[in-house]
Structure formats: structure tokens, C-alpha cells
Amino acid sequence: MAYAHTNSKGVTYYLHSREATLKGGRKQTLYFFAKQVKEGALDSVPAGYVVAESKNGLPILKKSS
Numbered sequence: 001m002a003y004a005h006t007n008s009k010g011v012t013y014y015l016h017s018r019e020a021t022l023k024g025g026r027k028q029t030l031y032f033f034a035k036q037v038k039e040g041a042l043d044s045v046p047a048g049y050v051v052a053e054s055k056n057g058l059p060i061l062k063k064s065s
Helices: none
Strands: 004-006 012-022 027-034 047-055 059-063
Touching: 027 059
Parallel strands: none
Antiparallel strands: 004 012, 012 027, 047 059
């Protein structure tokens, strides 16, 4: 079951991740939210991150302090 976050406007978003290769050849994991469950959906928030909400209601991941 994919991790779901319902924002202040009542819209549900699902957490996903994707591996990207940067110009220098280094691999990096990208985290993003989508309205539908797609390939790469995650079951939980990664360790060291928390879910926050931007001014316009979009969920984002922030590193926890």
C-alpha cells in the first residue's frame, strides 16, 4: 500500500521515488508526490524525512532536523 498524504484542501497524494543519473555519473534518489499510484510508489516516508506542505497545498519531503 502506497504512503498517502491528504493535504489541507482534501486532495490525496501518494509518495513515489525514482533513481536518476546526474551528469557526473552519480546516482541520486528523487522523491515526489503524485495524485495516482504509479510505478515506484513507496510504502512509508524514508528515514530522516518528514512530510510538509507548500503554500499552495502541495506535499513535499523535508529532511528532519
